[in-house]
Amino acid sequence: MKPISNIDSTVISSRIRLARNLAGFPFPNRICDLTQALEIIRLVHGAASGVRAFNLYYMSEILEGVALSLRDDHLISAELIANKDYGAALIDEGDEEDPEDFCGKVSIMINEEDHLREQLIVKGLNLSRAYQTLSGMDDELSKTLRFAFDGKLGYLTACPTNLGTGLRASVMLFLPGLTRMKKMKSVISEVSRLGHTVRGVYGEGSAAEGYMYQISNEVTLGVDEEYILSEVQKAVLEIVNLESHARRALVSRDKIGVKDACRRALGILTHCERISFAEFIRLISEVKLGAAVGFVKVKDISLLDDLIAAVRPANLSILSDGLSEKERDVLRAQKCRETLQKSAE
Amino acid sequence: MKPISNIDSTVISSRIRLARNLAGFPFPNRICDLTQALEIIRLVHGAASGVRAFNLYYMSEILEGVALSLRDDHLISAELIANKDYGAALIDEGDEEDPEDFCGKVSIMINEEDHLREQLIVKGLNLSRAYQTLSGMDDELSKTLRFAFDGKLGYLTACPTNLGTGLRASVMLFLPGLTRMKKMKSVISEVSRLGHTVRGVYGEGSAAEGYMYQISNEVTLGVDEEYILSEVQKAVLEIVNLESHARRALVSRDKIGVKDACRRALGILTHCERISFAEFIRLISEVKLGAAVGFVKVKDISLLDDLIAAVRPANLSILSDGLSEKERDVLRAQKCRETLQKSAE
Numbered sequence: 001m002k003p004i005s006n007i008d009s010t011v012i013s014s015r016i017r018l019a020r021n022l023a024g025f026p027f028p029n030r031i032c033d034l035t036q037a038l039e040i041i042r043l044v045h046g047a048a049s050g051v052r053a054f055n056l057y058y059m060s061e062i063l064e065g066v067a068l069s070l071r072d073d074h075l076i077s078a079e080l081i082a083n084k085d086y087g088a089a090l091i092d093e094g095d096e097e098d099p100e101d102f103c104g105k106v107s108i109m110i111n112e113e114d115h116l117r118e119q120l121i122v123k124g125l126n127l128s129r130a131y132q133t134l135s136g137m138d139d140e141l142s143k144t145l146r147f148a149f150d151g152k153l154g155y156l157t158a159c160p161t162n163l164g165t166g167l168r169a170s171v172m173l174f175l176p177g178l179t180r181m182k183k184m185k186s187v188i189s190e191v192s193r194l195g196h197t198v199r200g201v202y203g204e205g206s207a208a209e210g211y212m213y214q215i216s217n218e219v220t221l222g223v224d225e226e227y228i229l230s231e232v233q234k235a236v237l238e239i240v241n242l243e244s245h246a247r248r249a250l251v252s253r254d255k256i257g258v259k260d261a262c263r264r265a266l267g268i269l270t271h272c273e274r275i276s277f278a279e280f281i282r283l284i285s286e287v288k289l290g291a292a293v294g295f296v297k298v299k300d301i302s303l304l305d306d307l308i309a310a311v312r313p314a315n316l317s318i319l320s321d322g323l324s325e326k327e328r329d330v331l332r333a334q335k336c337r338e339t340l341q342k343s344a345e
Numbered sequence: 346m347k348p349i350s351n352i353d354s355t356v357i358s359s360r361i362r363l364a365r366n367l368a369g370f371p372f373p374n375r376i377c378d379l380t381q382a383l384e385i386i387r388l389v390h391g392a393a394s395g396v397r398a399f400n401l402y403y404m405s406e407i408l409e410g411v412a413l414s415l416r417d418d419h420l421i422s423a424e425l426i427a428n429k430d431y432g433a434a435l436i437d438e439g440d441e442e443d444p445e446d447f448c449g450k451v452s453i454m455i456n457e458e459d460h461l462r463e464q465l466i467v468k469g470l471n472l473s474r475a476y477q478t479l480s481g482m483d484d485e486l487s488k489t490l491r492f493a494f495d496g497k498l499g500y501l502t503a504c505p506t507n508l509g510t511g512l513r514a515s516v517m518l519f520l521p522g523l524t525r526m527k528k529m530k531s532v533i534s535e536v537s538r539l540g541h542t543v544r545g546v547y548g549e550g551s552a553a554e555g556y557m558y559q560i561s562n563e564v565t566l567g568v569d570e571e572y573i574l575s576e577v578q579k580a581v582l583e584i585v586n587l588e589s590h591a592r593r594a595l596v597s598r599d600k601i602g603v604k605d606a607c608r609r610a611l612g613i614l615t616h617c618e619r620i621s622f623a624e625f626i627r628l629i630s631e632v633k634l635g636a637a638v639g640f641v642k643v644k645d646i647s648l649l650d651d652l653i654a655a656v657r658p659a660n661l662s663i664l665s666d667g668l669s670e671k672e673r674d675v676l677r678a679q680k681c682r683e684t685l686q687k688s689a690e
Contacts, residue, residue: 256675260618271612273605330601 004301006244009292011125011236012172012212012305015074016134019157019166020116020141021148027158028086028111037086037111044110047144048090051137052106059087065321068314074121075107086111104130106137113158114166116141123302125236127169127229135225154221164221169232172201173239176211176289177246184213187242195219196235210281210308211289215239251293262290266344269336274329277313280336284308287344298344307339349646351589354637356470356581357517357557357650360419361479364502364511365461365486366493372503373431373456382431382456389455392489393435396482397451404432410666413659419466420452431456449475451482458503459511461486468647470581472514472574480570499566509566514577517546518584521556521634522591529558532587540564541580555626555653556634560584596638607635611689614681619674622658625681629653632689644688652684 021027022040031037041058048054057066059081070076070091080087092106104122118141120134148156154164162168178184188198201212215235217228251258265286269275275283288304290296298304309315311332317323320331366372367385376382386403393399402411404426415421415436425432437451454462463486465479493501499509507513523529533543546557560580562573596603610631614620620628633649635641643649654660656677662668665676 256618260678263616263618264613267612267614267616268609269612271608273601273608333605 003294004291004298006240006292007125007237009288009301010174010240010243012174013121013123014125014127014130015119015121015168015170015172016127016130017168017170018116018118018134018138019114019155019162019168020118020138020145021156021158022115023146023148025115028083028113028115029158031086031111034085040115041088041110043145044108044116044141045088045090047141048108050144051140052092054090054106054108055093057089057091059084059089062089065314065317069312069318070107072312072314073105073309075105075119076109077112077117080109080112083111104133106134114162116145123305125171125233127171127233131167131169131225131229160221161218162220165223165225165228167220167225167228168216169229170214170216171232171236173213173215173236173243174211174285174288174292175213175239175243175246176285176292177243177248177250178239179211180250181246183242183246187239191215191235191239192218194231194235196232210285247289247293258289258293259295262286262295266290266296266340270340270344272333272336274326275333275336276329277311277332280311280332281308284336287340291344296344300343303339303343307335310339311335348639349636349643351585351637352470352582354633354646355519355585355588357519358466358468359470359472359475360464360466360513360515360517361472361475362513362515363461363463363479363483364459364500364507364513365463365483365490366501366503367460368491368493370460373428373458373460374503376431376456379430385460386433386455388490389453389461389486390433390435392486393453395489396485397437399435399451399453400438402434402436404429404434407434410659410662414657414663415452417657417659418450418654420450420464421454422457422462425454425457428456449478451479459507461490468650470516470578472516472578476512476514476570476574505566506563507565510568510570510573512565512570512573513561514574515559515561516577516581518558518560518581518588519556519630519633519637520558520584520588520591521630521637522588522593522595523584524556525595526591528587528591532584536560536580536584537563539576539580541577543584555630592634592638603634603638604640607631607638607640611635611641611685615685615689617678617681619671620678620681621674622656622677625656625677626653629681632685636689642690648684648688652680655684656680 022043025036025040045056067081070089071078071081075091076089080089088110090108090110104120106120109117118134118138120130122130150156155166157163157166175184178187191198195218196215197218198213198215200209201214215232217232265283269283269287284304284307287296288301291298291301313328316328316331323331367388370381370385390401412426415434416423416426420436421434425434433455435453435455449465449467451465463479463483465475467475495501500511502508502511520529523532536543540563541560542563543558543560545554546559560577562577610628614628614632629649629652632641633646636643636646658673661673661676668676
């Protein structure tokens with residue numbers, strides 16, 4: 001197995017999000033009329049169906065388990081779920097086996113903060129490509145839908161932080177080195193100085209949450225899309241570099257300790273008969289760190305990220321409806337063993 | 346790999362010990378004269394050397410590490426080590442590769458509680474055979490040494506509890522089922538009613554100490570050797586039976602929990618890069634239990650007992666002199682991985 005690049009072992013995924021609103025309708029937070037909300041859903045669904053095969057989920061009807069699973073996969077937000085009466089989501093149920101190994105999944109939230117929140121998440125560092133794909137769809141939609149657009153300001157949005165391009169480019173990062181070397185505070189302040197935001201994807205980005213952070217552009221107005229993408233990309237590459245240094249420092253500070261922890265984690269995950277998600281995420285993060293620094297051999301580090309997604313409580317519940325928490329722990333352990341016995345040693 | 350028998354998964358080793366004293370000398374606790382003590386050592390060493398190849402260790406000269414290692418292997422006692430001026434030990438340094446796979450090691454403590462404490466430990470449940478071997482040596486010694494013997498009482502000993510045969514037959518047992526099902530108290534009282542003693546080999550026989558217990562005959566006087574051996578053997582077989590029931594009850598109470606614990610323990614022991622003896626003994630006990638109930642496959646359960654002996658702190662120190670505790674933990678982990686990757690799955 002060939003060594004894993006710093007980028008591959010640090011960047012989990014790239015996300016492009018476009019905020020759009022329909023001209024002639026009040027912003028979702030101003031809608032007091034169910035008829036209007038449903039009309040917006042109808043219009044967006046109609047336009048989108050001409051572009052791709054989407055499944056439509058009304059938040060008033062969606063099963064709780066399905067909603068939580070979509071949320072865990074970052075396809076819809078908690079805010080949309082809470083917007084029970086007006087909210088809906090279009091989820092690209094297209095071919096899982098992407099011929100180009102692109103693995104992206106398009107979603108459109110309807111009547112979340114804006115009328116449309118178009119989004120595409122892809123594996124690895126692929127902002128431009130994801131933007132091209134999503135922007136292509138957005139162009140198609142704009143042939144049918146009349147977006148609220150101002151010649152000077154650009155796209156109009158419910159919140160001024162999204163005004164202009166309506167573009168949010170985010171990259172999900174795995175930063176165990178910087179976290180454990182206690183460098184995240186300075187990274188966050190440096191990145192914020194450059195006009196970006198870094199935050200823990202799940203809570204504080206702590207070890208307990210898998211050392212996962214998301215970097216996003218802060219500025220959407222007065223700059224063009226290319227600039228936003230290239231600035232986020234530059235910041236990501238800088239963080240990848242810092243993370244790589246931090247990992248080396250961590251290993252040189254306590255090589256046996258780091259190796260022991262990640263090898264034990266692999267031993268447990270390849271042998272356990274039941275495991276909670278909390279313990280799983282703590283251990284798989286050690287294994288990922290081990291893979292990044294060469295103490296664990298894995299065929300493809302993205303398989304580990306796929307495993308993380310697959311064994312989240314909501315996703316396991318979707319797969320096997322009506323499982324108790326204990327039964328989920330058993331199923332999770334089984335998936336861990338299968339995946340890791342095949343792909344890691 | 347074939348299933349392990351209940352006896353093989355419960356009985357670790359059998360030990361025969363004979364207490365003897367030389368006529369014409371005061372008992373060790375009455376000796377106030379170094380010359381007498383050294384004369385006894387000289388006589389015993391001379392006689393024993395005619396029978397087997399022994400190494401002689403004076404407790405006044407023995408290296409601390411060697412003494413601790415011999416003690417951990419149950420070849421000498423803490424009392425002998427404390428008996429610094431008068432004590433000595435003859436250790437059979439014979440062929441490690443026993444052609445009959447008997448694996449016994451004879452030792453003679455000199456000037457411990459009695460002038461001679463002859464002893465043989467063998468693997469598994471082998472009291473008669475161990476007794477034959479040791480008794481044969483004792484017969485040889487008695488041709489040269491004049492043992493204190495009374496026609497009515499038998500062999501005379503410093504403490505009346507050893508009077509008569511001077512025989513102590515002990516069997517070391519692995520009792521995780523009875524311990525965890527909280528049955529040890531009733532087992533101990535029942536065994537005591539039959540005239541035997543059960544005690545934890547290391548402390549209380551708790552999980553932390555590897556669930557190891559020793560059963561020994563209490564009575565040495567007024568019965569012959571055959572009777573003692575057969576009574577201890579009977580009690581052992583009864584305990585093996587009770588332990589087997591207890592293990593089944595444990596597994597039927599929480600199958601996934603027991604399987605999870607022993608599989609995780611195996612995962613850690615086959616992957617760790619450093620491990621303390623305390624953690625090791627806790628985990629290897631889980632693996633042994635797993636092997637006994639079929640959740641872990643091992644080629645030969647006695648390999649696990651050999652591993653336990655090999656990675657005790659004193660034994661590791663003997664192998665690699667001058668190791669720090671941390672270095673021992675690394676060496677122990679390496680031995681664990683090597684042994685278990687070969688012999689367990």
